[in-house]
Amino acid sequence: MKLVLAVVQDKDVNRLQEALSEKEFKTTKLASSGGFLKEGNTTLMIGCEDDQVEVALEIIRDNCSQREQMVAPISPMGGNADSYIPRPVQVEVGGATVFVLPVDAFHKF
Amino acid sequence: MKLVLAVVQDKDVNRLQEALSEKEFKTTKLASSGGFLKEGNTTLMIGCEDDQVEVALEIIRDNCSQREQMVAPISPMGGNADSYIPRPVQVEVGGATVFVLPVDAFHKF
Amino acid sequence: MKLVLAVVQDKDVNRLQEALSEKEFKTTKLASSGGFLKEGNTTLMIGCEDDQVEVALEIIRDNCSQREQMVAPISPMGGNADSYIPRPVQVEVGGATVFVLPVDAFHKF
Ligand code: NI
């Protein structure tokens, strides 16, 4: 048994939980913030059989990898709107920081 | 030293913390939700000497095991109230998912 | 790799995170409460290379050790204000409870 702790962005967590649940992984969300990732993250605890850890990691990678996204910029406040041509900018979103912890014993009551 | 992580239902957590505290276990609550148990759960971190793990597990089992409870059902909206005989229904409450983690070192400052 | 879990008082957590970040440690905050310390605490997860654990522990000790602080007492409600001489009282603040957990694998996606 392993305990996988995955710190992921809030925007990815629902999709990740659904993808894990489809493969029968059970998860619990811990409210978390800051640090490993930009603000707005969640830490998922995932209990895993040893031979399922690679499967869980692949699901996390598929759903949460850091990636670039084009976003429409906010038009500059007080600027000359006539001469301003909005240009989408690329930002990095997503990303996951994952710790696989050994488990001495696991119980369900 | 072990770190016991117990995901339990919110309704059981106060009674569990009191029972653990009576036996000198120290606990910290992490806000958590979803997954291992139905909505409304809390994750307790319990620091334990190796020879006290079984005692902690027994307290968790005694206070949080999944069990059945009779609850009065809500009367059906818009139904014929005259012919409706409310009958208590059995629901499952409680339950605990517990990970016992090895600890390399423990410090208090 | 180790995962350091530090339960510290809310009042110390910002200073601690800044001090850790200056030494390139990455941290994630988990919302927590009660138990190991008086109410109002936060659990920090700190991912550490094995040879950096002592450095992280020293930073935690330097920023969060339990210490005494003089505070002005609230004047007694309904007491005789004329005869009441406020005297600062010593209270204990801070403190950290730290678990160093072994890590089987660490990934960033
Ligand atoms: Ni195992």
Ligand code: NI
């Ligand atoms: Ni031990």
Ligand code: NI
């Ligand atoms: Ni290591």
